[in-house]
Amino acid sequence: MLPRSQYRRDRTIALMDPLSDVLSLLKPRAYVTGCLSAGNPWSLQLPAYEGIKCYAVVTGECWLSVSGVEQPVRLRAGNCLLLPHGRPFLIASDLALPPVDARTIIASIERYQGVLTVTPGDDFFLLGSHFALEGDARFLLEVLPTIVMLKDEAQQESVRWAVERMLREMRDFQPGGTLVAQQVAYTLLVEALRLHSADDARRGSGWLFALADPRMRTVLTLIHQSPAHGWTLEELARSVGMSRTAFAQNFRGSVGESPMAYIRRWRMTLAANRIQDKRESIASVAPSLGYQSESAFSAAFKRHWGRSPRQYHQEPTP
Template sequence: MDPLSDVLALLKPRSFMSAGLDAGGEWAVQFDQQHKTIKCGAVVQGQCWLTVAGQAQMLHSGDCFLLPHGLPFQLTTDTALTAVPAREVFAAPANGGIVCHQGGGDCFLVSSRFALDGEHADILLAMLPAIVVIERSSQQAVALRWAVERMMEEMRDNLPGSALLIEHLSHLVLMQALRLHLSGQSDGVGWLFALADRQMCSAISAMHERPARRWTLQELAETVGMSRSAFAQKFKQRVGQSPLDYLTRWRMLLAGQRLRSSNDSIAVIALSLGYESDSAFSTAFKRVMGCSPRQYGQNKGDSV
């Protein structure tokens, strides 16, 4: 897999709710905080304001949005209106997953909320802003609009198999929105933004494909056709940490996943990630994860 797919697989996003909102007239809906979730949605018809953490953004028909931090947010035609709690709006009977508010007909939105089952949501969410908007005018948004429109049709028609199809489409919308956001970022710092750089993406891909290899700076630099010093400098500038520090962190994230999801021994996990010594692995794990491998594995029901 590629690095973005690797990390999303580690985070285990699952769509546990997709819904449509068909609103009419002047309206305002307040959504509560949802920890460890990503909200992804789109305006199919009309327009409205999206407000998160004091930031207000006007959304027009065809615009898509990501809310990566699970923060409370508001959708409204007028930011001065008093908002109705979302739980009251969505308590109304739904028609194929679409709730009609105040008669509908003026603004139609579809959205999915993804719970993150993985233990390391912070490695993705921390480097994204509170609101990510992909405007319809983007020339690269064709696939995203197609997926959103198909979701709308499936919700409205409510045909056999719609629930499963909507779940797959919602994952497509999430991935495409992340791709489009990355393609527009030239100065972001972090592994996520570095994926937009061909050379840095190649280096990260190499480490993900062979995490147990005893990579050296020289080998990684040669992999992407750069000198050792130029590669080290550029990687640090784009990712925010050195290549070998990134490799160590990725290894420990993989180790943490296995400690909580498998019965593999610490010795087996350590060896599979390139550590011949349990003590060397344990030292690195504690430095990155904040506790020993044994303690981490014992807390299978807790999140980091």
Template sequence: MDPLSELLSLLRPHRAISSRFDAGGEWSIQFGGQHKHIKSYVILSGECWLAVDGVENVMRLEQGDCFVLPSARPFRLASDLALPSVAASAVFSEARGGGVATVGEGGSFSLLVSRFAVDGKHADILLGLLPPVVHLLKKSDQVLLRWSVERLMQELREKKPGGDLIAQDLAHMMLVQALRVNLAESFSEGTGWFFALADKQLGLAITAMHADPARRWTLRDLAIQAGMSRSVFALRFKDVAGETPMQYLTRWRMLLACDRLAHAGDPVSVIAETLGYESESAFSAAFRRFIGCSPRQYCRSVNEDRPR
């Protein structure tokens, strides 16, 4: 499985919700932090501004534009960003399962929105590896995302047998498609895992780590995978990814461990071996450093959080 697919599989998207927004006149809506949620949008008609917390540039969006917000950052949608904002909870409270949220008399701006939850105690860490906003510019990509959102709304609205499963699969597909398009584009600036994966040479090293996380990787081994000298690779990886190759390898191993502890039920000793640790104690020490508790404490906290 490729690195992007692996990361998204750990997020385990579920509980898809879709609705439509219709606005008239002047308006501005403030969305709070979307904790453990990912949202996809398609502009059906009109224009608006998008401002995401922590992102320097605001975006002007128009009919046909599609964008995805994989992070949990607060954001604003508005006809004019100078206007005072209304909380999204007051607008969308009744627009669930294919419903319509209306501001004013509607008619001048409309969009489709799909929101789905992601799973895991450390979903925020995984979401933090993704870009804060993904804007699809090509018409072919927009058509695919729009079809997915419209089909998702149809499934949620009609509630046919198997509709919940189809809705979840559609939501997952929308996210994968949007991120895949972004990876294919050229990034000139930015720091983080997604930028490193988008870099052709660094991406080869990341793919190698994901393909064999149990291997005793050395800096030299990874530099060879990337087709770079050891010193140049180490410097470039740190500059782009924001951490050293070995720090990233440990991070990925611990995220895999969290998922297996929560869902596979494997003994700690087995997980330690499959992730390249010579002993359970060495694995447990690394796990505690990264996660902040022992593997067994983590299992107990996961079980306590599960609905009864």
């Protein structure tokens, strides 16, 4: 059991938090960052993709219609959104217009100072990034809706700096500008996730939304910092000054599963990432996650992922 002083020290000098932990495992990389301009009328159909798309509307308005989502969404200047599930989507000044397939025009789209021009004119201007995820994304994507919208004034203000900086880097073409734009895009992604978790904390459940609760954030941080520790319900409850029963109920209500189930799932997420990375042996992964033997670890891994660690090492994608 960790002493109480250790809990205080962990909370004070924590180098990683749960959101940072998860994103570091996914290794998001902004491999496309650019702008889109259009003059009315226009309509563009974009295909399915892998990863997360992040957009910020700079000027103008348009409609967004995502496959599988019944109601289209009206986007206005200042709106920031994430599309995390890779579904085909349509953006248009008028949804009644026949859309142009982006794949058919990508070779002929005019590129000028980093801007993709769909139709001549300046009625609409959009900034976007497409993040490739190199790790297993389920831990993050399962708690996100199809469309993550940030549209109130406070949220717009918090992402405005990132949007303006990305535009400046893309327009000025300074040395190192591509790298700076990618890092700012990463900041925009983190800010969008952080604001979404705070905004939807009362309506959603899952580790992302639980981060808005200081007590649950403390517990999740402890678990993430020390995944190999033999955590008990009593120990976690005591770390935030709650009774065992109250803590268990509060954790399940905000995170959506029991503390022990969350610990097992986080350990298995770390295990899959380390095995997929192929820089650690399976024998070394087991003790680093609190398993006393490789056989016990292998059995737990197979229960969670449906394959043995060795099978996952050979072919990580399900």
